[in-house]
Amino acid sequence: MSSLFVVSLVLDNLTKHFGTVTALDGISFSVKPGEVFGFLGGNGAGKTTTMRIVLDILRADSGSVTWNGQPTAEAPRATWGYLPEERGLYPRMGVLDQLVFLGDLYKLSRKEAARRAKDWLERFQIADYAKRRAEELSKGNQQKIQFIAAVLHEPPVLLMDEPFVGLDPVNVALLKEAFLEMKGRGATIVFSTHQMEMVEELCESVVLIDRGKVVLGGPVREVRRSTGRQVIRLAIDGDTELAWLADVPGVRVVRPGQDYAELDVEQSVDPETVLRAALDRGKRVTQFLIDDPSIEEIFIEKVGRKPTEELHLVGTGAASGGPGAPAGSGAGAGAGTGASTGTGAPA
Amino acid sequence: MRMDRGNVIAVARREYVARGSTRTFKLTTILLVVVGLGIALAPVLFRAVFGEGKQTTIEVVVGDSNPAVDVGSTLGAILNVPLGSTAAGGTGGTGGTDAPPKFKVVTVGDAADARARVLAGETAGLLIVGRQASDDDLTFQYVTKESAANRVPQIVRQAVATIAIEDRLSGAGIPLADQAQIFSAPVYSVAQADPNAPPPQSPDELVAGGAIGFVLAIVLFMAIVLYGQWIAYSVAEEKSSRVMEVILGAATPFELLSGKVVGVGALALTQYVIVFVPATAALLLQNQIAALVLGTTVGPIGMPVGLSIPLLLAFGVFFILGFALYAVLYAGAAALVSRTEDINQIVAPMTLVAAAGYLVAVYSSTGILDAKATFVVVMSFVPFFSPYLMLSRLGAGLAGPLDVIVALAILAITVPFALWLAARFYAAGVLMYGQRPSLRLMLRVLRGAR
Known part of the structure; x- marks a missing residue:
């Protein structure tokens, strides 16, 4: 055959x-x-x-x-x-x-x-x-x-x-x-x-x-492309809080970090608006990268918990999700896939 | 079921080497060699410890009794007549032609000194001969530290009766030379009522046949319990160390199981050879060893009575098949436990079955149970019991070739079935962790869960 x-x-x-x-x-x-x-x-x-x-x-x-x-x-x-x-x-x-x-x-x-x-x-x-x-x-x-x-x-x-x-x-x-x-x-x-x-x-x-x-x-x-979403890696000299991002619509921080932060951008938003907003505020941008979501993010989005968390099998119709939101990560469920119940709230 | 002989050999080889190099194996081997040698040399050891086989010295004081016969030499001659030499068709003992006389009889003069020697343990006894004034008959007094009911005082008693008669005959005027004819044995024979029946076994043969069945049952039972435990332990260890999953990626449960049984079986045989070769050698060289240790010999040693080539062959086949049957079931059962501590619990039913066969075989070969009873005969065809019982029936001369062949055939059919069953348990059990072994679990496994 x-x-x-x-x-x-x-x-x-x-x-x-x-x-x-x-x-x-x-x-x-x-x-x-x-x-x-x-x-x-x-x-x-x-x-x-x-x-x-x-x-x-x-x-x-x-x-x-x-x-x-x-x-x-x-x-x-x-x-x-x-x-x-x-x-x-x-x-x-x-x-x-x-x-x-x-x-x-x-x-x-x-x-x-x-x-x-x-x-x-x-x-x-x-x-x-x-x-x-x-x-x-x-x-x-x-x-x-x-x-x-x-x-x-x-x-x-x-x-x-x-x-x-x-x-x-x-x-x-x-x-x-x-x-x-x-x-x-x-x-x-x-x-x-x-x-x-x-x-x-x-x-x-x-x-x-x-x-x-x-x-x-x-x-x-x-x-990684299949989600239709993009993420931005942004690093600004002397600003790890990125509090001003709250004013930029359709953008939220999915993973804050000391070296760089990862941002989730809604499809309707042009990533460049983020860069422009940063520059407008007189920030020194040391890193700006438009990328597809990482496999880890997709994993969390689809499964509703981090790859390392335990799922306890208790017969059919088991309750979803692991033990609450991962501390400190502020991970949120993706844009309404319905595949998961989502854990935690956006930071 | 796929069966790759290469894998079976590889597994068997690993099992053989790994288990054979453990301290437990080495220690049990040494222990069994010692036990085997001990049993083989039991007669020599017995004599070395209890002084049997050494000459028993009896001193005689005649005093002024003046017997018509030389009491010392007559007593010596009567005491040293080999036992059973007058019985027709004896047990193969050749009458001690090579062995030195067991009793040394010395005539001494002083009764008080002789008495002191008995007390000091230098001699076994002192026979004081006297004469009754009333009827001129001889009197005998045996001075010893033994009980009157012991063997030596008893035979001395028989011997002095003869001496007394000889003395009375001499007193009646019959010369000693004529007395020899009087004391010679008459012609006597035993005829079987049914001339067509096989000659019934003598008590000696019955005991020997029973003893053979007894010994074979012990050997088989030990192999099953000891080596069966090894297999069970080996399976549980693979499971608890989680190496099982790696091995199952490379070989089928059936191959693993077969390899284990072959490997441990081969190791068992090795251990038996290591134990039996020196024991047999010791048995055959008993005289030389006795001569070295005791300075005397213990008489010639033949093949144990009742042990024949067909019996040994039957034993070999029953041993291998019987061991295989129990071994695969031990392995299958052990696959159901997660920890080595639980092994005993899961194999207990099988050990009980093995013990039941063993006990019935032992009891029927020692005469506690009637070896001809219907249930014993029926059990001797049941696969779990036939290795024990058919052997003991065969040893006792109660089973014919047809019985043996039928029992072997049933056993030979059962073994592959047990292997299939055990492989099923194994395949399902080896990846099961944390469950308590239960009847329900076993039934679920039997329905083919994998």
């Missing part, structure tokens, strides 16, 4: 219930080959469940997942490299031993697995720990081992649940480099994260799910 669309991983209308809780409610999206794909959603949105279904660890109640037209359950296991959200290593087993064991399961020869594992350990600057037991390693180092376990067999598809969480900047950089190298080798990478700047930095496409449903999706640039 020939298709005009080059797609590799296709999720079609997945549903999954756990007892009375609906975890997935018709999830559909597709991932192009060789793409870095951001899989976004709040805690409890259904990301882990979706990944487990893709890997055939869980079975969907209905719907299908295909990889190059073939149900994923039938694809060779070595197709996937998986970094689960709940990290897990054999606590009392040597680091190198467990990597070789996993390589063995993924059909690498034990010798080759050991060679690659040593290379990776070297690269991640933890070669000294090869013989140590996993429980003796720090959390961050365990996470690096976990990452190696997922990529050791050079799988065509990487599924990574929060690969960067809990790492210091140096290790994030190390991991990011490895991440991009896998992409360079042609791997398709699907990863979830709460760090939205990672999405903008690494992802070509995203999908955002909330309570088991796809809220939006597509190439990152299109998603």
